[in-house]
Amino acid sequence: MKKLLFVLLLALSPLAALAQANLEINTPAINGLKQAMAGRHAQLAAHYGSGAIGIARDGSVSLRDANAVPLPQRAAVNGLLGAENADRAALYKEIARANGKPEWEAEIRNTFAQRWAEKASPGWYVQNAQGQWVKK
Amino acid sequence: MAMQQFVAPVTWRTRFGQRLVREGIAALLIACTCGALAHAQSLQLELETLSGPDWSVRKLQLALQQGGAARLGLQGLVAQGRAWGDLTLECKRFTMDRSALNCADGNLEGKERWPLSFTADLARKTLSLRVAPEAGEEWRLDITGVDWRIALQNASVARLAPLLSGAIKPTAGRVSGNLHLGAGRVDADLRIVDAAFADATGLRAGEKLQGRLTFDATSHPRLGAAAAPADWAWTAALAWDKGAVFWDPLYLAHEGAEAPHRLDARGRVTAGRVVVEQANLEWQTLGRLSGSLDFGRDAFDLGSYTVTGKGLNLFELRALLPQTWLDDKRLGDLDLKGTADLALVGGIRGVEQFALALSGVRLHAAQRHLGIDNLAARFDYRSSGREPFLLSIDALRLQDLRIGPIRAEGELRDGRLYIPNLIAPVLDGILALAEIEVDRESFSLQGALTSVSMEKLTAALGWHPLGGQLSFVLPHVSYARSTMAVDGALLFKLFDGDAQVDAMRLENPFGRTPRLTANLHLKRMNLEAMTSAVKFGTMTGLVDLDVDGLVMENWQPVSMDARVLTSEGAFAKRISQRAVQNISSIGGAGAGAAIQRSFLGFFETFGYDKIGLSCKLRNGICEMGGAEDTASGFMLIKGGGLPSVNVVGYNRFVGWQELLDRIQAVIDGNSRPVFQ
Numbered sequence: 001m002k003k004l005l006f007v008l009l010l011a012l013s014p015l016a017a018l019a020q021a022n023l024e025i026n027t028p029a030i031n032g033l034k035q036a037m038a039g040r041h042a043q044l045a046a047h048y049g050s051g052a053i054g055i056a057r058d059g060s061v062s063l064r065d066a067n068a069v070p071l072p073q074r075a076a077v078n079g080l081l082g083a084e085n086a087d088r089a090a091l092y093k094e095i096a097r098a099n100g101k102p103e104w105e106a107e108i109r110n111t112f113a114q115r116w117a118e119k120a121s122p123g124w125y126v127q128n129a130q131g132q133w134v135k136k
Numbered sequence: 137m138a139m140q141q142f143v144a145p146v147t148w149r150t151r152f153g154q155r156l157v158r159e160g161i162a163a164l165l166i167a168c169t170c171g172a173l174a175h176a177q178s179l180q181l182e183l184e185t186l187s188g189p190d191w192s193v194r195k196l197q198l199a200l201q202q203g204g205a206a207r208l209g210l211q212g213l214v215a216q217g218r219a220w221g222d223l224t225l226e227c228k229r230f231t232m233d234r235s236a237l238n239c240a241d242g243n244l245e246g247k248e249r250w251p252l253s254f255t256a257d258l259a260r261k262t263l264s265l266r267v268a269p270e271a272g273e274e275w276r277l278d279i280t281g282v283d284w285r286i287a288l289q290n291a292s293v294a295r296l297a298p299l300l301s302g303a304i305k306p307t308a309g310r311v312s313g314n315l316h317l318g319a320g321r322v323d324a325d326l327r328i329v330d331a332a333f334a335d336a337t338g339l340r341a342g343e344k345l346q347g348r349l350t351f352d353a354t355s356h357p358r359l360g361a362a363a364a365p366a367d368w369a370w371t372a373a374l375a376w377d378k379g380a381v382f383w384d385p386l387y388l389a390h391e392g393a394e395a396p397h398r399l400d401a402r403g404r405v406t407a408g409r410v411v412v413e414q415a416n417l418e419w420q421t422l423g424r425l426s427g428s429l430d431f432g433r434d435a436f437d438l439g440s441y442t443v444t445g446k447g448l449n450l451f452e453l454r455a456l457l458p459q460t461w462l463d464d465k466r467l468g469d470l471d472l473k474g475t476a477d478l479a480l481v482g483g484i485r486g487v488e489q490f491a492l493a494l495s496g497v498r499l500h501a502a503q504r505h506l507g508i509d510n511l512a513a514r515f516d517y518r519s520s521g522r523e524p525f526l527l528s529i530d531a532l533r534l535q536d537l538r539i540g541p542i543r544a545e546g547e548l549r550d551g552r553l554y555i556p557n558l559i560a561p562v563l564d565g566i567l568a569l570a571e572i573e574v575d576r577e578s579f580s581l582q583g584a585l586t587s588v589s590m591e592k593l594t595a596a597l598g599w600h601p602l603g604g605q606l607s608f609v610l611p612h613v614s615y616a617r618s619t620m621a622v623d624g625a626l627l628f629k630l631f632d633g634d635a636q637v638d639a640m641r642l643e644n645p646f647g648r649t650p651r652l653t654a655n656l657h658l659k660r661m662n663l664e665a666m667t668s669a670v671k672f673g674t675m676t677g678l679v680d681l682d683v684d685g686l687v688m689e690n691w692q693p694v695s696m697d698a699r700v701l702t703s704e705g706a707f708a709k710r711i712s713q714r715a716v717q718n719i720s721s722i723g724g725a726g727a728g729a730a731i732q733r734s735f736l737g738f739f740e741t742f743g744y745d746k747i748g749l750s751c752k753l754r755n756g757i758c759e760m761g762g763a764e765d766t767a768s769g770f771m772l773i774k775g776g777g778l779p780s781v782n783v784v785g786y787n788r789f790v791g792w793q794e795l796l797d798r799i800q801a802v803i804d805g806n807s808r809p810v811f812q
Contacts, residue, residue, distance in 0.1 A: 026756070028692035029649040036648070066338025071380050074338065075387045090648045094689075 021108060025098045033091045040084055047077055054125030054133055059092065059113035060085045064125055064133055088112075191215040206230035206239065218298065221246060227253075235259040269295065273310075286315040293331060304340055308332040320355040320366070331379070345379030347396065353405075368405040373398070394420045408433050422452035443480040450474045450497060473498040474511070491516040500533075507533035509540070515548055523548045525555070532560075537596040539567065551575060563592045565607065578616035584609045587629070600803070603665040604631040619643050633661035633678070649690060656683040660703045672802065673715025678703035679747065693792070699750035701763060709776065710741045716773065716781055718802040722749065722795070723760075723772045723785035743777025751795065758790050 044061065047053045052068035053061055061084050069077050092112060096105040117126045125133045181198040194212030199205075206227040213220040223246045227239035237256040244250045244267070254265040263279040269292065276287040293306040300306075309331025315324040326349045334341035353370035376399075378392030390397060401415035411430040418424050425448070429441035451472050474497030481489040497511035510530035516523035524547050531540035539560050546555035555572040565588035572581040590602040608628030614621055619641060626637040640654040658681040667675045680703050687695040702709070748763025749772055762770035762785055769786040 027689055027694055029651070029689035032690040033648060063337065063339075067334055067341070069338070071341060071343050071382050072387065072389070074341070074382045075385055078339070078384060087648060094649055 021095070021099045021101065021104055023095060023108065023111065025095060027094065027098045029094045030091065030098060033087050033094065037084065037087050037091070040080060040087075043080055044084065047080075048121070048124045051125055051135075052077065053081065054127060055113075055116045055120050057113055057117075057127040057129060057131065059109040059116065060088055062127070190217075200230065200232075204230065220298075282319050284317040286317075288312055288315070288326070293328075303335045304333055305335070306331065306333050309345065321353070322368075322370075323350075323352040325350045339384040340382070342379060342381040345381070346377040346392070347379075348375045348377075349373070369402075370404065371400075371402040373400045396420075405433065409439065419452070421449060423448040438484070440483045441480075442482075444478065446477045448476045448478065450476055450494075469502050471498070471500045471502070485519075487517070487519070489516070489518045505533070505535045507531075509533065515553070517548050517551060519551055521550070525553060527555075535597045537563070537593070546572070563588050563596065565589075569610075571612075578614065580612060580614040582610055582612050585628075590630075602631075603668055604662065606630055608635075615645070618645075618647065620645050630658060631661040631665045634659050650688075652686070652688040652691075654683075654686050656681070656686060658682075660705075667715060672718055674712040674741070675710070675715045675747075676707075677709040677711075677744075677747070678705070678707055693753055694756075696751070696753050698753070699748070699761075701748040701750075702744075702746045709744050711744050711747070711773065711781070712741050713739070716742065716783060719747070719749075719772050720783050721802050722798050723762075723783060723787075739779050742775065742779050742781040744773050744780065745776030746771075746774040748772065748774075753792055756792050758792050758795050760785060760788055760790060760795075 044053065047069065048055075050068045052063065052065055054064040056062040061081055063078065063081055066074050066077070092105050092109040093102070095108050096102050120126050120136050122136055124136050126136050128134050179198070179200045181196070183193075183196040186193045186196050192212075192214050193210050195209070196211075197207070197209040199207045208225040210223045213223055223244065225242065225244050227242040229238075229240040231238045235258050237254070237258070239252070239254050242252045242254070244252050248269065250267050250269045252265065252267040254263065256263045261279075261281050263277070265277040267275040269275075272290050273292060274287075274289040275291050276289075278285045278287075288311050290310045290312055293309045293311050297305040297307070310329045311326050311331075312329075313324065313326035315326065316322065328349065329346050331345040332341070332343045333345075349372070351370065351372045353368045355366040355368050357366045375396040376390055377396045378390045380387070380389040397420055398418040399415065401412050403410065403412040403414070405411070409430050410433050412428055414426070414428060416424065416426050423445060425443060425445040427441065427443040430439040431437060432439075453472065453476075475495055477491075477493040479489065479491040480487065493514045495512045498507075498509060499511070500507040508529060508531075511528070513525075513527045515525045525545065527542070527544040529540050529542040531538045532542070533539075539562050542558065542560045544555050544558040546553060548554075553572075553574040556570065558569040558572060560567045560569075562585065565586040567583065567585050569581050569583035573579060585606070585608050587605045587607045590604045590606050593606060594600065594602045606628065608626065610626060611622060611624030614623065621642075622637070622640040624638070626640060628635045628637075635656070635658040637657075638655050641652070643651040660678045660680065663675040663677045663679055667673060679700055681698070681700050683696050683698040685695060685697055686693060746763035748761070750761035751758040752761075753759075760770065762772045763774050764771045766784055769784045770788070771782060772785050773781060773783040775782045
C-alpha cells in the first residue's frame with residue numbers, strides 16, 4: 001500500500017511530469033528559435049569570456065558588467081541580450097506547448113537553466129542558487 | 137611678558153557616553169587651542185570616541201607644537217553613512233595665535249597623500265585652503281563669511297566619487313574653472329576634459345567627454361512669504377565638444393570634428409520643484425530642439441513638459457533605432473533622408489499632444505530591397521479632440537514591386553487614427569483599403585485588390601514565375617492583443633479559380649513565433665495556367681484545393697488536412713508525359729508501377745479521369761492519399777479516354793520535409809525519369 005502511495009505521489013509530482021517531457025522535441029517554431037540562437041552564439045561568446053554577460057539562474061542571459069564592453073558596443077550587446085532572452089523565453093513556451101503541457105513552462109525553464117550552467121565553458125560566469133556570480 | 141608654560145603635555149582621555157554636537161566639539165577644540173596654546177608651547181589632546189548627529193570618530197589625536205609641527209589623527213571616521221577609514225592631517229610648519237591658524241607644508245593622508253596648506257582667520261571668519269593632490273592639479277577654497285569660492289585647476293573629478301550619493305559616479309576627467317557660492321548667488325564656469333562617468337551596471341556611461349559648463353543662479357525672496365525659502369532664478373549653458381555617451385538604449389557620440397553641440401537653459405527653483413522654463417538644444421547634425429519641463433527637486437518626479445523642433449534632419453534619428461536593427465547586415469546600409477517638425481506636450485498623465493510633420497522622406501534599405509520614396513505626412517495626435525491627418529507617398533518598394541503613388545486623408549479622433557479610404561496602384565491593379573482605424577495597440581481595416589497579373593507580380597518580387605491573375609477582397613481585418621484576425625472570409629482569385637480563406641487567425645505576427653490558423657478552399661483552378669508557370673509539364677483541366685485545419689508555425693505547416701482533386705464537371709482533361717512523370721516522382725518510390733511503359737512511349741499527352749493528392753499532416757508526417765484508394769495503395773492519376781495512364785502511389789506515410797524535397801526536385805527539373 002505504501003509502495004503504491006509512493007508511486008502515486010511520484011507520478012503526480014512536477015518532477016515526474018517533467019521527466020516525461022520531450023525537451024528535444026522539434027517543431028518549425030522551435031527549429032526557428034534554435035537556429036536564431038545558434039546564429040547569435042558566436043557574437044555572445046566573446047562577451048561570456050570577458051565576464052560582461054553571464055548565465056543567469058532563471059534560464060536567461062544577464063548583463064553582469066557592461067563596463068567590460070567598449071562603450072560603442074554596449075547598445076549592440078544589450079540588443080543581443082534582449083533578442084537572446086526573448087528567444088529563450090519563446091523556446092521554453094514552445095517546448096511546453098509542443099508537449100501539450102503549457103503549464104510545464106516554468107519547469108522546462110528551470111531544467112534548461114541547469115543545462116546552460118552545466119554546458120558553460122571554463123571562465124564564463126554562472127549565477128548560483130543564491131544569486132551570486134561564480135566564475136566557472 | 138614671558139609665555140605661560142604647561143608643566144607637562146596635557147593628555148585628556150574622555151569617553152563620551154552621549155553625543156556631542158559638532159559646534160560643542162569645535163568650541164572645545166578652539167578653547168583648548170586658542171585659549172591654552174596661545175600661552176603654551178605644546179598641546180596634546182586624545183579622545184577615545186567622539187560623535188555627532190551624522191558622524192563619529194573612534195579615536196581623535198591632536199598634537200600641536202607652537203611654531204613647529206601639528207598633527208591631527210582621526211581613526212574610524214564615519215560621516216553621513218560612509219566609512220572614511222583613518223585620516224591624518226599634518227602640518228610641518230604650524231603657527232597660531234588668538235585669531236589665526238596657519239598650516240604650511242602640510243599633508244592630508246588617507247588612502248592617498250595630498251599636499252595642502254591653509255590659513256584661517258577666526259576673527260575675520262576667513263579660510264584659505266589649497267590642496268594639490270598631484271603635480272599640476274590644484275583645488276583652492278577661499279571662504280569669507282558665507283561667501284565660498286572654489287578655484288580648480290586640472291582637478292580630478294574622480295576624487296569626488298566617494299562624496300556623491302547618486303548611482304552615477306565620475307570615473308575620470310579633469311576640471312578647471314571657478315565655482316562661487318555666495319549669499320543669494322551661485323555661479324560656475326567649468327571646463328571639462330577627458331571626463332567619464334558610469335553607473336554600476338554600465339548602462340549609463342560616458343567617455344572622453346570634453347566641454348564647458350557655465351551656470352548662474354540668484355535667489356529672490358518670495359513676496360509676502362518671509363519665512364518661506366527663497367526662489368532661485370538660474371541660467372545654464374553646456375557646450376559638448378566631443379566624447380560619447382551611452383544612455384540605454386541610446387548611444388550618442390561627438391567625434392569633435394564638427395562644432396560643439398550646445399544646450400542653453402534658463403529656469404527657476406521654487407517650492408521644491410526645478411522648472412526649466414526654456415531650453416534650447418543645438419545638435420549640429422540634427423537641428424534645433426526647444427523645450428521646457430519641471431520636476432521635483434528630491435524625487436525627480438516629472439511634471440509638465442514640452443518639446444518642439446523644426447527642420448530636424450531625419451538621418452540623425454538612426455541613433456534612436458534599436459542598435460540591433462542597424463547591426464543587422466541587411467539594414468546596416470539604411471539610408472534615411474528627410475526633415476521633420478515635431479511638437480510634444482505632456483504632463484503627469486502622459487502625452488497630451490504629439491504633432492509631427494514629415495517631408496521629403498526617403499528610406500532605402502538596399503540589401504533588404506525595401507524602400508519608401510518621397511513620403512510626406514502630417515498628423516497631430518491629441519489625447520482628446522479631432523485633428524486632420526495627411527499622408528502621401530510616391531512609392532513603396534519591395535524588391536522591384538512598386539506600390540503607389542499613395543494619397544490618404546483622415547483624422548485623429550480622441551487619440552485614434554481614422555482613414556476612410558486609401559488607394560494605391562499595384563502594377564496593373566489597384567489596392568483599395570477602407571475604414572482604416574489605428575491606435576497604439578490595435579488596428580483594423582478592410583479592402584480589395586483588383587486583378588493583378590501574376591506574371592508581373594512574381595517577376596517584380598523575384599519569385600518563381602506564375603501565370604493567371606490575382607485579386608482579393610479583404611473583409612474586416614483586425615489586430616489586437618498580438619493577434620490578427622479576419623472576420624469573415626478572405627476571397628481572392630487565383631489561376632482563374634475562386635479562393636476563400638476563412639477562420640483565419642495570426643497570433644504574434646510581429647513576434648518570434650508567428651502562428652497562423654486558417655481553412656483554405658480554392659475551387660476550379662485552371663491547371664494549364666498553373667503548370668505552365670512552373671514547368672511542371674502541361675495539364676489541362678480544373679482542380680480544387682482544400683486545406684482544412686491548417687496550422688502554421690514560423691510560416692511552416694505543422695498540421696493540416698490538404699487535398700488536391702480534379703473538379704466536378706465536364707471539361708477537357710489532358711496530361712503530358714512530363715507531368716505524369718513529375719506526379720509519379722511526388723508519389724514516391726514505386727508510384728510509376730502501373731504505367732505501361734512500352735505503350736506510352738509513343739504518346740505526348742494522355743487522357744485522365746481524375747487527378748488527386750492528399751496529405752494529412754501530423755507531427756511532421758504526411759499520411760498521403762490520392763484521387764481514389766486501390767487495394768494496395770492510392771491512385772494519383774486515374775486514367776480516362778485514349779490513351780490513358782494510371783499512376784498509383786504505395787507509400788502512405790512520408791516525412792513532410794521529404795515531400796517538400798520531392799516537390800522542389802520536380803520544380804528544379806531534377807526528377808528521375810520514369811520513361812525510357
